[in-house]
Amino acid sequence: MTAGRLPIEGHTASMSIAVFICVLSLSLFDPLMIWVIMLSLCTLFVRISLYLGWYQHAPSQRTINLLAILTSLALTWFSFDLGLLLSMINLLVAACSLKLITLSKRKDFLQLFACGLFLIGCGFIYQQSILSALFYFATLLFLLFALLSFFTPQLAWQKRIKIISFQLLQALPIAIILFLVMPHLSPLWKMPTSQTSKTGLAEKVTPGDIANLTQSDELVFHATFDGKVPPRQDRYWRALTLEAFDGRTWEISPHRERFRQRNQRFNNVFSPLTSTPSYDYQVIAEASGRSWLYAIDIAVPATRADNEQIWVSRDYQLIANQPLMSKRAYNVKSYPAALLPSPDLALESQLNLMVPSQGNEKTRKWVTQLRQTHPDNHQFVAAVMHYFAQHPFVYTLSPPPMRQNFADTFLFDKRAGFCSHYASAMAYVLRLAGIPARMVTGYQGGERFKDQVISVYQYDAHAWVEAIVSDAGWTRYDPTAVVAPSRLNAGLREVLETSGELQQHNFFSGIGQAGVVKEIRLIVAHLNYFWGRWVLGFDHHQQVNLFTLLFGQLTPLKITFLMLGCMLAISGFLALYFLPRWKRKSIDPVTQLYLRAVQIISSAYGIARHNQPPLTFLQEAANLLPDEAKSHFYEITHTFVAYHYQYPPLDDKAFNAALSKMRKDLKALQKKVVKVPGTNRD
Known part of the structure; x- marks a missing residue:
């Protein structure tokens, strides 16, 4: 990658964010116009073609500019009927689709990431059930996965998921505190008037x-x-x-x-x-x-x-x-x-x-x-x-x-x-x-x-x-x-x-009213009720009731101490997460085994690795090690180098096999190394 430009063919992060934008567009089927959704699907097809190498270059800037002009004219024409909010959502999805076609630079990817967060928020405006919340949480994970893939393409996907999960767990207590303490204000926008009712009674x-x-x-x-x-x-x-x-x-x-x-x-x-x-x-x-x-x-x-x-x-x-x-x-x-x-x-x-x-x-x-x-x-x-x-x-x-x-x-x-x-x-x-x-x-x-x-x-x-x-x-x-x-x-x-x-009229006695399906429906109903009452329905009235139950009659002094306590708690969490001296250094098992092998050789022969590259230290140790020990340390060193520097990285099967062989080589090395009298331990 030079001058901030991204590869096109086989670039996983670009393909991931294209899939994300398309899935979000489909989830916003009600507020989006059909031609905006079709534009998003066409954009996904273009990115798939570029990813698979069917085409080597994205459409020209002149073509994109023409599409942008046509899109702007269409949105202007329909905006009088849609209203401001719906027009802005359609504009955002259309802009993301056009940006995806020309995605070739780092700043383009980061802009699409930020727009993706806004699209998730737009989805919550129209769908707030527990299933919708789980869906949008999954899309958020996918978006973060695409961002991590962009910056760390050498990491295995399992490790990326582990990093994202750990970061979300870190953010969870802060989110809960802010949800309970922050004032629950009314929406800052006016929802559009629906032309027809979704279901139920009519006028x-x-x-x-x-x-x-x-x-x-x-x-x-x-x-x-x-x-x-x-x-x-x-x-x-x-x-x-x-x-x-x-x-x-x-x-x-x-x-x-x-x-x-x-x-x-x-x-x-x-x-x-x-x-x-x-x-x-x-x-x-x-x-x-x-x-x-x-x-x-x-x-x-x-x-x-x-x-x-x-x-x-x-x-x-x-x-x-x-x-x-x-x-x-x-x-x-x-x-x-x-x-x-x-x-x-x-x-x-x-x-x-x-x-x-x-x-x-x-x-x-x-x-x-x-x-x-x-x-x-x-x-x-x-x-x-x-x-x-x-x-x-x-x-x-x-x-x-x-x-x-x-x-x-x-x-x-x-x-x-x-x-x-x-x-x-x-x-x-x-x-x-x-x-x-x-x-x-x-x-x-x-x-x-x-x-x-x-x-x-x-x-x-x-x-x-x-x-x-x-x-x-x-x-x-x-x-x-x-x-x-x-x-x-x-x-x-x-x-x-x-x-x-x-x-x-067997809607009472159908398949949904008996057996496992009924139990599942009851579980979903209870989850929806809990979600609606204690999350969506958690307003200022319930907020005051909760704090009154916990602290008694609320007074200005108690509210002040409550806010200070919450600020201290959030500051403590942030300090725990971000202060370097509190971070525990985690060493992967391959590095642990390699360092153990270096320690065995240093203790036996009195040579220190210091900051030497692994292959340089291997050459120095090879002159002292017996042939069998030399062979085992050779395998350990090259496995360590392949794990950290090989591209593409080892997959799960290859990693587990290499780790197992590395342990066997370490045991054999420990048996074959003969301590030289008079050497100093490193």
Whole structure:
């Protein structure tokens, strides 16, 4: 290597970092544009061709400049839709790919190494599960391996891995101290808004949509309660409030959305009445690509940090300030016994009385007759719930299609559906009767993961109704509880077993629910929970709780001593690692055996090696040694020289064979050397 230039053919470090950049690009499949990923793959092919010697020279600088111009123009064109963060990530990957093609100098390699560290950080923005963390940790090891290969190409790969592992173990205690002590600040960037949700509930719901979710066993969130856990039938996890209805589809009202944005702009904070007993818990939500959060009504942020990151809407939704593009932990308080007053009664009454002017004539006629019989709102709602309980309605995941006049078909003909069918029909009936009503979607129930931990999955998706029947405000009604009470008391599985649909929708009883696969899934679930709660969910609130548990009530003096203690501990670790006089000199076994042989000859013949090269000392000793001893020392010396200076270095098999022979030669040398009288020991 001259003037900082690198060899091309057979250069392991360059090939390693090319593979690293390509693998990282593939792991960032969601935020990257497809043509950027293709550019990365093409770059890898170029590096493979150069590594194998198919081509002797990289593409010309003119070609690279043209690619750079085209890439810049394409990124500029798409950046208006991508946003700043996504544009920067695409730019970084594209720049790394182009730099890989021209990689020929030391500074190029070091620049790619630094960019590789940034790419690993970008990966953590979008994927934060325990498996993703292990993957990115493995890529970090590979990147460090490439760096070590660049500076020490003569070392065997096993020794490189040993060096990297030892350095990481040295850094681990410092990383733990910094993680526990450093302030946990909010992100310095704004996450891009996703065009579509990754999975789960949607802002538009047509009866039957939620039934599709129940065929998925993906985790939605964990909820860890500080004390008592509410019973299953009371666990209504609100996600979305749907108030716009066109006769078939429910969605978030655009009027409500504009009203909420205006309140946020002017910081008109809504503070619900919360004087009843509460539940304190932390939610660790999976990535959904949306901003809504999950909580039991009435919910408010529990900490100051959560209050800054979560907006409480006037329709009792919790809305995060950034979409959930990765795991998100937040702390809330819920007051399930509290009333849900209507903060904007006039607006909400207007929004939640709108119905299509035509359609569903049988339902309209029935509502008119029922209203005449029950003019009181409470009596009318009770009569509607009684209608669901009195007639043979069926709770099923596979209802017949109801494309025209949904309410007429569902209420009087088919009488079979899922929770969204019942909630949609009841809310529509109440609106026809002049009672403001809306549909709420979220999740109901959940499974006990641990004593105080509830796991909620996609198959727990649910829909219910809220109506204003008095001046007290909104009241929750769930017609599913009348038709299939076991859905609330025991969960969806028992309902499906009773109806015989468990075999048809066998996501509960498939291969993943029994045997070794089930055990593996449980282990992974526990690891993900631990990772989410104690690593991703370790916020300022838990940080303060930890230090309070360890040191009691925190005071400025205790905090000062804590910070000083941490600084001293980190300084001690750094001193232990980097001060030369504390480093223990480690001598490899080949050198140990060689020095032992030199000591035997020096003691026997009174000659000192001092700083002579090994081969020079061999020539001097050869004049004194017997023939057999000379042969053994010759083998020992040349093995020592080959181990330290031969390129390429010895592989594992050759090294072990040479070391074994070296030990035998040393024993034979010790027997053949005859001490000369009168010599001095060296």
